[in-house]
Amino acid sequence: MRNAARPGTHASPLNQVVADMAKIMSHRIAMDHPRFFGFIPSPVDENSFLGSILTTMYNVGAGSWYQSSGASTVEDSLIKWLAEQAGFPSSSGGIFVSGGSVANLTAIVTARDAKLQFEQRPKAVIYMSEQTHSSMAKGIVVAGFHRNQIRRVECDSNYRIKPSSLRQQIESDRKNGLIPFMIAATCGLTNTGGIDDLNGLADIAESENLWLHVDGAYGASILLSKTHRHCADGIGRADSLTWDAHKWLFQTYDCGLILVRDKRDLVESFATGASYIRDADEASSEKVNFWNRGIEMSRPARGMKLWFTLQRLGLDKVSDMIDHGVDLAEFAALVFRGFENWEILSPAQLGILNFRYVPPTSQLPGNGVDFDQFCDKVNAEISRLAVERDIAAPLTTRITKVLNLRMCTVSPHLSRNQLFEVIQSLDSVAKEVSASFVKKRILKI
Ligand SMILES: Cc1ncc(COP(=O)(O)O)c(C=O)c1O
Missing domain, CATH: 3.40.640.10 (Type I PLP-dependent aspartate aminotransferase-like (Major domain))
Known part of the structure; x- marks a missing residue:
């Protein structure tokens, strides 16, 4: 990629430069993906692409x-x-x-x-x-x-x-x-x-x-x-x-x-x-x-x-698109409450939810390991694996001293059903992670 930045002495064919551009841009986080929940996602409406291209053309x-x-x-x-x-x-x-x-x-x-x-x-x-x-x-x-x-x-x-x-x-x-x-x-x-x-x-x-x-x-x-x-x-x-x-x-x-x-x-x-x-x-x-x-x-x-x-x-549609984001976060909170061992750290507000997995005490590694630090590692690993396995991107943050997962659910293209499936998958990953942490005793605190 670094070499691609150097301009050649002579012109390159258009199709080659366009292909290079596509290759370069393929290395990115798709911030507009419906299951990208990190930071503030960028759920762009296709009309904005068009408006943006037209504005640029008139320059x-x-x-x-x-x-x-x-x-x-x-x-x-x-x-x-x-x-x-x-x-x-x-x-x-x-x-x-x-x-x-x-x-x-x-x-x-x-x-x-x-x-x-x-x-x-x-x-x-x-x-x-x-x-x-x-x-x-x-x-x-x-x-x-x-x-x-x-x-x-x-x-x-x-x-x-x-x-x-x-x-x-x-x-x-x-x-x-x-x-x-x-x-x-x-x-x-x-x-x-x-x-x-x-x-x-x-x-x-x-x-x-x-x-x-x-x-x-x-x-x-x-x-x-x-x-x-x-x-x-x-x-x-x-x-x-x-x-x-x-x-x-x-x-x-x-x-x-x-x-x-x-x-x-x-x-x-x-x-x-x-x-x-x-x-x-x-x-x-x-x-x-x-x-x-x-x-x-x-x-x-x-x-x-x-x-x-x-x-x-039109404003009715924009209003619905915004409401959908608010609804999804509230729905996610409801679903997590129905699963065991998930804790809501901050209620769903304006399309954002903070939560974490708290492994059952029977899975605690013992030997004086700090409980919150154990949970931090488990939740960081849940986030990492969710991204790696293409499940979703709930990234991590800290609103209190503990680390938590965070979802910003503003995509108008994500349905409640899809979100439910994401949460089910996160639950499976969470169980797997906490069990394997204990088993392998990889925790070095
Ligand atoms: C509340 C708030 N203020 C300011 C910013 C910074 O905005 P920008 O990244 O567009 O500079 C952000 C970015 O997420 C934000 O969430």
């Missing part, structure tokens, strides 16, 4: 209205519509970016500039939890802060930020002369699918004059579910919202979105007004220049494939 430079008045107008209108779904006011606006990480970084920079004087930055603090996606901490560092300016607030038993602990932390930071400026809440925690108490955190943000960001990279799509949208109640009180269409809106990479309550805040942080763009830089409420709303100058019209998909599918 508009969607940095300014001058370059792409059609696409910019549609992207801007789509952003306004998505903002309405979230309950944001008419002052709101945003920009399609590469994904959740860049959306979160954009929010941090915007909040920093809106809430802090330049001189205050060294004393500023931001609040999040251990469960907050790592891109928030990364964004804080990229935005010029130090890691020790991050406060990890205590969570409740459902891994949600505890509002009472947040209040105490803010009070103690202020007493110590520090300057709280931002709360990072999450709608759709990557580990558990959980949602922070958005109204509780919005109350605190309002009374403490802090910027409330909601990372809905994964979970904000629930707003397009007719049945479950109430789960995100309070999201419209945020100052900014991250929402990735390449996660649960069935888009190809890349298609993320950052929304802010007042779009002028983005312009404050990101407009440059360089002389060589002056012919194109004249903006008005009708003529959006996206290069003034984000980090990029040249950018593709990422929102167009989402527009294409929503037009093709």
